[in-house]
Amino acid sequence: MTAPRRPLALITGASQGIGAATARLLAPRYDLVLGGRDEKRLEALADELTEAGPVAVRTMAVELTDDDALATALDGIDRLDALVHSAGVGELGTVEETTAQTWRHQFDVNVVAVAETTRLLLPALRAAGTDTGADVVLVNSGAGLTARPGWGSYAASKFALRAFGEALRAEESSNGIRVTSVHPGRVDTAMQERVVAQEATAAGTADGGYDGSKFLRPESVGAAILAALTATRDAHFTEIMVRPQG
Known part of the structure; x- marks a missing residue:
């Protein structure tokens, strides 16, 4: 008896x-396609996931704003059940x-790369959508x-993403x-740590240290997705x- 086909999800910013x-x-x-720029982190995550259970994982180390590299990386995906856009800059x-x-950099990463990735994968999403259904999730803010x-520039890019x-x-x-657009509050991530430091600099105050316990855990946002x-x-x-x- 043939095992049922596992759906396929592609996640950007997966490192x-x-x-x-x-x-x-x-x-x-x-089954997963893990997209991101840090190949070592992607490979480490892929190893972790495959060791934990019966999942097929492949990595896709690519700069999302490089149109040609992106098209090459996505070539061959003919059916996609879920596309999760998690990559972003602030x-x-x-x-x-x-x-x-x-302004251009934030719009290129937060909007244009999302639109181009989605455009290239629409045939694959439609193949699943007209069969069992497909999903696109936009991790907004x-x-x-x-x-x-x-x-201003970050919010404008996220309004455009919405x-x-x-x-x-x-x-x-x-x-x-x-x-689905997911709008998290502050999340305990490396990006949030940079934002807190930038805010301290802009306010002219000493950086009192980063306390991630005040923020959402990444897993909490993942649960919403x-x-x-x-x-x-x-x-x-x-x-x-x-x-x-609280």
Whole structure:
């Protein structure tokens, strides 16, 4: 008797943080493609997952803003059940301080690379969507809902990411593709540690040390992503907001 086909999920930003946590949560249910820039970390995570259980994992070390390299890396994926966009960058600064280079970089990574990755994988997503259903999850931010002083370029990129998700949802729902935007509060990640240091510098205060216990754990955001992916097909979590308790 042939074993049932395991669904396939591709996760960007999988070398650390929310992406890596999500991979660990999905491994019991999905075969995985782990995307990221740090090949050593991706390989270490792949080894960890395959040792823990019967999951097929391949790594995809690629710079998402390199269009040609991205197209080559994604070539050959003809069916994809879930696409989780976890890669992103964040650079703080007032409108006065933020250069065009910083604006372009954040939009290139947080929006353009997401759109291009999705575009290239639409045939694979539709192949699953019109059969058993497919999902695209966009790891957004609280900054994608509310802009604050000093967060202009980052928030603008996340507002744009939310708009991209709304357009994709409207265009692809008839193909069985659900689109979920996840808006976490502050998460205990390396990126958050850099943000806290930037905030201290901008405020002209001494860095009192980073206390990640005040923030969400990456696994908590991963659990929200898993909930969206495993919802019955008559349900669709269009947006999920996750905040630290207390």
